[in-house]
Amino acid sequence: MPENCSSITRRTTRTTRAPRLTRLARRLLAAGLTLPLGAAGLLAVAAAPARAAAGTGTTASVTLGDSYISGEAGRWKGNAVVTSGNRAGTDRAWTGSAYDPSRVYGATAASGCDRSDVAEVRSAPTVAQAQINLACSGAVAANVYRAANGGQSFKGEAPQADQLATVASQYNVKLITLSIGGNDLGFSDVITTCVSDYLVWYSYCNDDQQSAIDSRMSAAMAGVGKALDEIRTVMSTAGYRTGDYRVVLQSYPSPIPRSAEMRYPESGWSRSDTGGCPFWNADADWARDSLVPQISRALAGVAAAKGAQFLDLADMLQGREVCAKAARQATSTTAPSATTSEWARFVDGGLSSSQGVIQESMHPNYYGQQALGQCLTLLYARPSGNYACRNTAGKDASGMYLTAK
Numbered sequence: 001m002p003e004n005c006s007s008i009t010r011r012t013t014r015t016t017r018a019p020r021l022t023r024l025a026r027r028l029l030a031a032g033l034t035l036p037l038g039a040a041g042l043l044a045v046a047a048a049p050a051r052a053a054a055g056t057g058t059t060a061s062v063t064l065g066d067s068y069i070s071g072e073a074g075r076w077k078g079n080a081v082v083t084s085g086n087r088a089g090t091d092r093a094w095t096g097s098a099y100d101p102s103r104v105y106g107a108t109a110a111s112g113c114d115r116s117d118v119a120e121v122r123s124a125p126t127v128a129q130a131q132i133n134l135a136c137s138g139a140v141a142a143n144v145y146r147a148a149n150g151g152q153s154f155k156g157e158a159p160q161a162d163q164l165a166t167v168a169s170q171y172n173v174k175l176i177t178l179s180i181g182g183n184d185l186g187f188s189d190v191i192t193t194c195v196s197d198y199l200v201w202y203s204y205c206n207d208d209q210q211s212a213i214d215s216r217m218s219a220a221m222a223g224v225g226k227a228l229d230e231i232r233t234v235m236s237t238a239g240y241r242t243g244d245y246r247v248v249l250q251s252y253p254s255p256i257p258r259s260a261e262m263r264y265p266e267s268g269w270s271r272s273d274t275g276g277c278p279f280w281n282a283d284a285d286w287a288r289d290s291l292v293p294q295i296s297r298a299l300a301g302v303a304a305a306k307g308a309q310f311l312d313l314a315d316m317l318q319g320r321e322v323c324a325k326a327a328r329q330a331t332s333t334t335a336p337s338a339t340t341s342e343w344a345r346f347v348d349g350g351l352s353s354s355q356g357v358i359q360e361s362m363h364p365n366y367y368g369q370q371a372l373g374q375c376l377t378l379l380y381a382r383p384s385g386n387y388a389c390r391n392t393a394g395k396d397a398s399g400m401y402l403t404a405k
Contacts, residue, residue, distance in 0.1 A: 063135050063177045065135045077366045113138075123372065128174050180227050182295070185295065261324050278347060296313075339394055344363060374398065375389035
């Protein structure tokens with residue numbers, strides 16, 4: 001909602017730009033900014049060797065949940081304003097004459113689950129012999145539960161716990177990693193509101209959106225806890241003992257930096273039209289230093305209560321976020337790079353010609369997902385304890401490291 005007149009007066013005194021309905025704003029208002037929290041689809045489990053007993057046979061690492069683990073935005077090697085061809089080398093869906101997202105997301109490009117070829121589980125190949133991605137972009141906790149216990153099918157697929165049951169019967173599952181809860185909290189609504197408040201209403205979003213998050217937190221975390229219970233039930237039913245496998249619950253990284261680390265000014269239109277980070281300073285600070293840590297703390301509490309290992313990703317993109325001063329966009333003369341490019345997808349739609357689809361916005365991209373895979377690899381080497389994963393400035397995914405929580 002628009003702020004009151006006194007707030008509008010305050011806002012217009014701190015920026016020199018005039019209101020306008022940008023292309024991105026029109027696209028948001030027409031279709032809504034759908035940012036579900038999500039070229040490998042579900043592996044063909046029927047081809048897997050049958051296990052003689054739980055805990056034997058081909059080992060598998062399995063991921064469940066939403067877009068932050070399904071591989072959403074894995075299409076993109078950084079960001080570039082260039083709108084033709086391969087977009088300065090950032091668009092991996094470019095065939096040389098057209099765009100084919102299935103090159104990255106496989107068959108799941110059609111459904112929108114968007115399981116990329118560099119999704120976290122695929123970028124951690126040494127964890128197990130088989131890497132199986134059951135996550136789907138846009139999923140909520142109820143899409144993880146078993147159908148027999150209230151689970152809901154999603155995008156034409158059975159509930160993820162039921163898919164896990166099939167995997168558990170055919171593989172020796174050693175690691176299950178879950179990312180869920182962001183959509184239950186309405187994280188996409190938060191981003192939509194904050195972007196619209198920057199582009200259209202000239203108001204802050206953090207006050208009303210903080211209240212919205214607080215009102216949803218209890219139910220959302222209860223849903224995450226139930227999802228973990230469902231996973232345990234599936235594995236027990238399949239004959240696994242608790243010590244036969246590990247369950248990891250992970251949090252979410254911030255895709256935007258705090259205001260002091262933004263490379264585009266708050267005034268003018270460069271944050272929207274060039275950077276793809278249309279957020280006021282106050283809202284960026286709130287998201288980076290309040291909202292994301294709050295969600296991480298809540299998820300850590302659920303993990304502790306349910307006996308799951310916790311992987312904190314809140315600072316995983318530090319310095320690599322969209323519009324961060326320490327990163328840059330690719331250009332026609334500067335190729336994308338794992339050491340200098342942004343590791344998250346910008347809010348698409350503010351450009352002269354949009355790239356990809358809006359739901360890829362604000363997710364770890366090709367480089368970010370490789371980094372997530374390295375985080376998972378490092379965590380698997382730590383059989384107990386909770387950890388935060390961070391990056392090393394100036395290095396690629398090999399510079400990821402863990403610190404004890």
